[in-house]
Each structure stands twice: as C-alpha cells, then as structure tokens.
Amino acid sequence: MKFGNLVIAGLVTGSIYAVFAVCVAVWYRVSNILNLAVGDFAMVGALGVDNLYRVKGLPLPVAIITTLAVVAVFAYAYDRVVLRIAQDGPRRMEGIVVTFFFTFALSFFIDGVAKMLFGTDVHAAPALWNGESLTWASLHFERAGLLVLACAIIIGGAFWVYIRYTLGGKALEACGENAVGARIAGIDTRRYRWLIFMGTAVIAAIFGIVESPITGYTYLSGATISLTGFLAAAYGGFRKPGRALVAGLFIGILEALLGGYVNAEYGDTILYALLAAAVLAWPRGLGFESAVSG
Amino acid sequence: MSLARKRSVAPTGLVLVAGVLIVLVYGEQYTGSVFVLSACYAVVTAGMAVQIGFSQQIAFSQSVFMGVGAYGVALLNTHFNMPVLVATPIMMVAAAIAALVLGSVVTRASGLALAVATLMLPLIAVGYVSNTNALGGPVGAPLTGQLWPSSSTSASLIGGGLITVAFLAIAVFVASRILTSDIGLELFVLGVDERTAAAMGVRTPRRKLELFVLGCVFAAAGGAVYAGTQQFVPETLVDPTAELALLIMLFIGGRRSVIGAVVGALVIQYLQGASNWVSVNILVVEGVLLTVVLLVDPEGLAGIVNTGIARLRSWRAGAAGAAGVSGAPGVTVATSATSATSATSATSATSATSATSAGQSGAADAVLPGAVASAAPDDSDMQPVMAPALARTSSVRERQAPSPDGSAPLLKCEGIGKEYGGLSVLDDINIALPALGLFGLCGPNGAGKTTLLNVIGGSVPPSRGQVLLDGADITRKLPHERFYLGISRTFQAVHLIKGRTVLDNVAVSCLASHQAGIVTRIARSRLDEARDKAAQTLTELGMQHMQSREVSSLTLENQRMVELARALAPRPRLLLLDEPASGLSEQQRYRLADMLRAFGEMTCVLLVEHDLDLVAQVSQRIFVLSGGRLVFDGGPTDFRASPVVNSLLVGL
Numbered sequence: 005m006k007f008g009n010l011v012i013a014g015l016v017t018g019s020i021y022a023v024f025a026v027c028v029a030v031w032y033r034v035s036n037i038l039n040l041a042v043g044d045f046a047m048v049g050a051l052g053v054d055n056l057y058r059v060k061g062l063p064l065p066v067a068i069i070t071t072l073a074v075v076a077v078f079a080y081a082y083d084r085v086v087l088r089i090a091q092d093g094p095r096r097m098e099g100i101v102v103t104f105f106f107t108f109a110l111s112f113f114i115d116g117v118a119k120m121l122f123g124t125d126v127h128a129a130p131a132l133w134n135g136e137s138l139t140w141a142s143l144h145f146e147r148a149g150l151l152v153l154a155c156a157i158i159i160g161g162a163f164w165v166y167i168r169y170t171l172g173g174k175a176l177e178a179c180g181e182n183a184v185g186a187r188i189a190g191i192d193t194r195r196y197r198w199l200i201f202m203g204t205a206v207i208a209a210i211f212g213i214v215e216s217p218i219t220g221y222t223y224l225s226g227a228t229i230s231l232t233g234f235l236a237a238a239y240g241g242f243r244k245p246g247r248a249l250v251a252g253l254f255i256g257i258l259e260a261l262l263g264g265y266v267n268a269e270y271g272d273t274i275l276y277a278l279l280a281a282a283v284l285a286w287p288r289g290l291g292f293e294s295a296v297s298g
Numbered sequence: 299m300s301l302a303r304k305r306s307v308a309p310t311g312l313v314l315v316a317g318v319l320i321v322l323v324y325g326e327q328y329t330g331s332v333f334v335l336s337a338c339y340a341v342v343t344a345g346m347a348v349q350i351g352f353s354q355q356i357a358f359s360q361s362v363f364m365g366v367g368a369y370g371v372a373l374l375n376t377h378f379n380m381p382v383l384v385a386t387p388i389m390m391v392a393a394a395i396a397a398l399v400l401g402s403v404v405t406r407a408s409g410l411a412l413a414v415a416t417l418m419l420p421l422i423a424v425g426y427v428s429n430t431n432a433l434g435g436p437v438g439a440p441l442t443g444q445l446w447p448s449s450s451t452s453a454s455l456i457g458g459g460l461i462t463v464a465f466l467a468i469a470v471f472v473a474s475r476i477l478t479s480d481i482g483l484e485l486f487v488l489g490v491d492e493r494t495a496a497a498m499g500v501r502t503p504r505r506k507l508e509l510f511v512l513g514c515v516f517a518a519a520g521g522a523v524y525a526g527t528q529q530f531v532p533e534t535l536v537d538p539t540a541e542l543a544l545l546i547m548l549f550i551g552g553r554r555s556v557i558g559a560v561v562g563a564l565v566i567q568y569l570q571g572a573s574n575w576v577s578v579n580i581l582v583v584e585g586v587l588l589t590v591v592l593l594v595d596p597e598g599l600a601g602i603v604n605t606g607i608a609r610l611r612s613w614r615a616g617a618a619g620a621a622g623v624s625g626a627p628g629v630t631v632a633t634s635a636t637s638a639t640s641a642t643s644a645t646s647a648t649s650a651t652s653a654t655s656a657g658q659s660g661a662a663d664a665v666l667p668g669a670v671a672s673a674a675p676d677d678s679d680m681q682p683v684m685a686p687a688l689a690r691t692s693s694v695r696e697r698q699a700p701s702p703d704g705s706a707p708l709l710k711c712e713g714i715g716k717e718y719g720g721l722s723v724l725d726d727i728n729i730a731l732p733a734l735g736l737f738g739l740c741g742p743n744g745a746g747k748t749t750l751l752n753v754i755g756g757s758v759p760p761s762r763g764q765v766l767l768d769g770a771d772i773t774r775k776l777p778h779e780r781f782y783l784g785i786s787r788t789f790q791a792v793h794l795i796k797g798r799t800v801l802d803n804v805a806v807s808c809l810a811s812h813q814a815g816i817v818t819r820i821a822r823s824r825l826d827e828a829r830d831k832a833a834q835t836l837t838e839l840g841m842q843h844m845q846s847r848e849v850s851s852l853t854l855e856n857q858r859m860v861e862l863a864r865a866l867a868p869r870p871r872l873l874l875l876d877e878p879a880s881g882l883s884e885q886q887r888y889r890l891a892d893m894l895r896a897f898g899e900m901t902c903v904l905l906v907e908h909d910l911d912l913v914a915q916v917s918q919r920i921f922v923l924s925g926g927r928l929v930f931d932g933g934p935t936d937f938r939a940s941p942v943v944n945s946l947l948v949g950l
Contacts, residue, residue, distance in 0.1 A: 109585045112542070112588070116580070235414065273422050276425070283407065284415050
C-alpha cells in the first residue's frame, strides 16, 4: 500500500499548496499583485504560536488568537501604509514592479523579523489533535494531516461559494478586471484589497499552525511554500482559483510519488524540472496569455 | 567622439578609477574585501540591468549561473589544479554554451511564463547542489587556488581585487555599449512590448536568446571571481533567496541604469559588511529598503538621482525665463532635458496642440540648441510644412514604384479564415490592394478588423487562406520578416519608449541592426545612421522641432504622430494603421486626415478606424466587416449611401 500512503501524504501537502495557490489567485484578481508572501504568514503563524505557547507559557487558545490577531493587524497596516501609496496614489505603479517586487520585499521583511524573534531553529506549533496515526486497510492517516485536509476542504469550499454565489465575489472579479470601472460602479476596490489580503494572511497563518507539526518550520520555510503555491497559482493562470486548487493538489501528489518511487534525493529537482517543462510546453493552455508587460 | 561612445566610456571610466583607487587604498583591509565581494555581485547585476531592467525579460537564472561559474571554477581548481584565472574564461564559455541550450528552450516563453519557468531553475539547482557530494553538498566547495596566486597575502588580495575591478569595468563597458547602440534601441522596444518590437523588424526570438545568454555569462563571470576571491563556494549562492537578493540589488540601484545596478550591489553588500547587525538582519534591511525605494521611485536610486537632476535643470530653465514651471514628472532616463516643457504639456493632453504649444516650443528650443535652426514656431504650422515635403517624396516614389493600375496588386488576401477554438472570427475574406492609395476598413466591435490587420501583419496566423505580397506567398512569414518585405504597422494603444526622445522612437524603425548579433555592437554602434533617417522623416512631416522632446511629455495627438512617423520612416510599401484617431478631438482629426491623405499618395495604406466620417473623407475604397465576413466593398460615395453600412454602423 505504498502507493496509497504516498497519495495520502501528497494530498496533504498538495492541499496546502492548493489553498495557498487559491489565496494568491484570489488576491491577484482583486489587486493585480502576486502575493509571494503568503507562505511567510504561515511561518509566522506556526512559529508565533510555538513561541507564545512554549516559550512565553500562554495557554494554547490565547497563543493562537494572539498570533492570528497580530498577523491580521500587520496585513492591514501593510496595505494601509505601503499599498495605498503604491496603488492608489497619484503615481500608480504598474507592470513588473507591482507584480513582483512589493511582495518580494514583504517576504524578506517578514522572514527577517521572524529570524529576530524566533531564531533559526526548527520549531512547530503544538499538535492540535494528539495521538497515534489512524490506520484503515493498511493506509496511514496522520491526525495533523487529516486536520489540514479538513481545513483545506472548508476553506476551499468557502472561497468557491463566495466567488461563485455572492455579490461580493462578483465585485471581487470586477476589481481585478478594471479597478477604475469597478470604482465607478460603486465597488470599494481598496476595501476588497485589504479585506482579501488580510483574509488570506490569516488563512495562511491557520494553515501554518495546523500543518507545522508534520514538517516543522524555520524562519525561511515560508519562502519555499510561497513559491510552490505561487507555481500552482501560475498553472491556474493566476486568476482562476479553481484551476489553482487542482494544480496545487496535483503538484503535492506528484511530489510525493516522485519522492517515493523515483528518487528520494532528487525528487524535488525532478518535480521542478517537470513543472518548468509544462510551462514551456503549454504556455497558452496554462493561462499565460495574460503576460506581464511594462 | 560620438555621444553614444561618451555615454558608455564615462560609466566604465568611473567604475575603473574608483575601483582601482579603493582596492589600492583599502585592499588589505576589511573594507577592501567587502568592496571586492560586492564587485563580484555588481558584475552580475550589470548584466541584469540589460536583460531584466531594459529589455524586461524577467528570467530568474542569475544565481544559478553564478553557481555554474563558481562551482565550475572550484572543481577545475581543486581537481585539475587549474589556476583560477584560466578556469574563469573556460567557465564563461561553458556557461554560454549551457545558456544557449537552456535559453533556446526557455526564451520561447514570454512575460510571466518566462518568469515562472525560470523561477524553477534556482529550486532545481539548490536541490541538485545540496545532494551532490562532488560539489560539497550543503557544506559548500572550497578552493585551494586564488584569483591572483601569490605567496604574499597582500599581493594576492590587491591583485585579486584589481582583477575583480577589471571584470566589473569590462561588464559595465559591454552593458553600456550595447545599450547605447542601435541594438540597445531594439532592446528598449522589446522592453515596451514584444509585438511592437516584432512589427518594427526586431527579431525577438533571437534577441531574447542573446539577452538570456548575456545575462548568464555575466552571472558566471561574477560567480567565478566570487569563487576566486572568496576561495569558497557556499550552497546558498544558488538558492532562490540569493536570486531574490540579486533582484533586490538591481531594483534598489535602479533597474534601468547600469551604474545604478552596480551601485545597488555595492550598497547592499557594503551595508552587510559594515555592520554586524545589518549582516544578521539583512532580510529586514533589504525588505524595508526595497519597499521604500520602490515607493519613492520605481526606477530605484538611479531614478531618484535622475529626477533630482531633471528638477534642477527645470529650476534653472525656470530661472532663465520660462514661466509656470513646477517640477518634472518622473523623467527617469536622463536623455535631453525636456522637463521645462513637460509640466505644461502633460496637464493639457486633451486640448488642441496649438493652444498648449505656443509657450512650449519656445522653451524647448531654448534648452535644445540643435532644434533651434529648423524649428517651426508652432505645432499648428505642421501642415504647411508637411504637405509639400510629403508631395516631393511621393513623386520620387512614384517613379520607382510600378504603376498602380498596370500590374498585379501589391497585397492580396485570398480566402482568409480565422477561428479561435471553433469561434469563427474571419470567414473567407478576399481583398486586393494596389501599390498606392488609402483604403479604409470598418466594422462594428468584434467584427474582426484588428484580427485581419494582425493576419496581414503576421502576428496572427490565419486558419485558412493565403496572404500574398507582390504575388509571393507570405502567409508563413513572421512579423519581423514581413517588416523587411515592407509591411509596417501601428497598434491601437500607443507603444512608445518612455524616457527616450521622439527622434529615438522614430529611429526604432530605421535600424540596420536586425541581422547583426548583439556582440558586434560592443565594437561599433550604428545608431547615428538610424537617427539620421528618422530625422529626415520627421522633417518631411514637419515634426523636426519636437525631435529632441521626451515622448511622455507630448500630448496624445503628438504621441500618435510619432507612432505614424515611426511606421512611415522605413518607407513601407504597405502601411497598416489601427485606429490612429482614437482619443483625438475633432480638430485633431482634421489634421490627421490631411496627414493620412498625404500617406496615401506615397504608399499603400490600410486604415482601421471607427470614425466613419474620417474614413469616408480620406479613403478611396472602403471595406466593411461584420461578424468576420466582408459585407461591403466600394468607394466613399457608395459607402455613405449603402443601406448595409447605414444599418450596421450608423444605426439607421
């Protein structure tokens, strides 16, 4: 049952990529900015809870709520201070500057602060559901993995309903299509931008807390998760959360299978080479026709 | 000595003199070693300025090729006992070959796809390196040799430092030479828009590959001197964080400035070396610094300096007499100072030119001595100047061109069809155009006008049918090949190179460099020839007085005029114009109509336009598309009377 267990492990990592990809895609729809700092919020969630609970001795619920609140406030402040000037000011920035570099800078900043606060060791938030892994027909389910999957399904479903069936979801799409037009139509694009940014930051932090018992995080872990989530979002053409979700799951499973069957050491290397080849082989099909210019 | 040469020699000299002085004075101290380390990175960022900054080809390949250079030198040195200085050029050649192979695959992608595909390179590289014992794995690879082998420590430090400075000076020289050459202008257009570049004859696939290889060779050189001076190659040299750090250096310094890119690398590395706190918390510092610099000026430190210079000049010009000047907009590439006039014209983009330019051209002439002699006193004088000049040209052309009626048509579209995933956009279009005259192409939104223009221009391949030019089948030719055959075009949106002059923007279509390799321009630039041709066209169009103006300081009307001049300058046989009147006022359209008529006497023009009056005024024959089919084909009188046209386009 090696295959089954690999697929389960792949589903768990894949669901994280998927949710992060959805976060990147949804916020890109609103703001036309690619958020490369999503993973860093996950890292802050995991290491923050660990620090408050294990080092500072706060009760676990208090530690979790405090960490999430800090993440939310920080995300709001970032939007208020930096993105207001970059996006709403008289010199609205466009092209690659906005697409890549603001959140590159944010990612570096968060990682640096995390290094100051939490050090460089591997830590993890305490497991929320303790106990042996569950076994069913020779398939092993880590409890933390099941939690991650559950969170992914809930959050993915909530996003889907929100975008598909609510007025807010439609407005969201309008913001990204044409910010000026959306504003004329009475949509407060700024409000959506900070709301979604804050929302995705908190979601990422929750995932960090739930997932960290499986892998353990350092202050640099965020960048890797961000990149993989970003890649998954890329396969969804950045604007299509549904496709991003599928791509994320697929990448996770592929990663596990390559690691298990092909080569444990070079598994990731092969995975990334395959992903690069996919982009080059089908740039149109993967939704890259909306290329960055300027 | 030409201006272009000065512009490339000045930064090189600056780097060389400053670098040598620093190495000689501080070479044996800590400051010196920090400087040498940062110079290694600066070699890489100088290449990135050309590849990413100017040409907008975002490829995340630099840290990987820094690793190729560094690890290659380390291996050759430790295993084959090869001196570092010998191993370095070997690894640069090896990197060039590797980049050529890799680049011929990845540079087929553009924009985001290129960025995403190459984003995986650092991930692949770090996975490979950390699992490969021959490269030292996660520990890193040590070197036994030095860049300048010597038994005395001080000699090897200073010698190594001087060699590094020499590498940096060469890198800056090559980068500046390419950027100030005619190929540099090609790269600027490539940075604005790939399709426009192709339509102007730029062989985009080749240039993109060359840029990729150039960036990789610079990176490998930087990596090799890094290995030689540091005597150790850490695994972190190739990881994604290193790649992002390089990009941050580029952006902090100024992505569109070679010196800026060098300064960016020096600043970041120097800060790390100078303070232990910064070195430990470099991520925070880089993050904050990049955010602040981007917020102040997206063009980085170089942009801030240039804006400062432009402000200073405009302040001086203001003191000299021009009235009502308050600060320049973000003119970031300091070409010719036009800031004195830009403030006025930017605010009045929609009003008629004649109203705004009364005060402007005077001020512009005061700043630009070259334009004084030939300058018209006012933009509104354009027609009297233009018409006779154009008429002269057309008479010359008529003698050369075959008689319009006698022989076969110039352009023939036979049974053109185009489908996008089953949706028919064009269906069985047959059009034949003679060698002279202006032909209108109308139709409601989504009728397929622009698609047809793209099929003729070559940016969209048709699903069925043939495009013939002079009887020869050109259906399979690429856009730049069609440009060489004499097809020139404009696009709906204005795609000019901001920060460059009108003259340079027009010169883009007169370049003789399309067949040349990028390396040939290190020796000799032929930009001046292109500028001469462009100046001639501008004079014929009565636009010579604005030739030294920076394009973003122009009104929309004048920007469109510049695009028309650019399309006309190569003397095309077929001119494709996509909605040149959109966004123009009634009065401006009258002037445009005069200009278009003159074009029609010189060459064959196919005009896509929504303004039916304009089309009827200037065209001798009009085609109407609806739902991808040709529904009308006739003269302007029939056009006005046709019930089909009226019901379709006027709503009668």
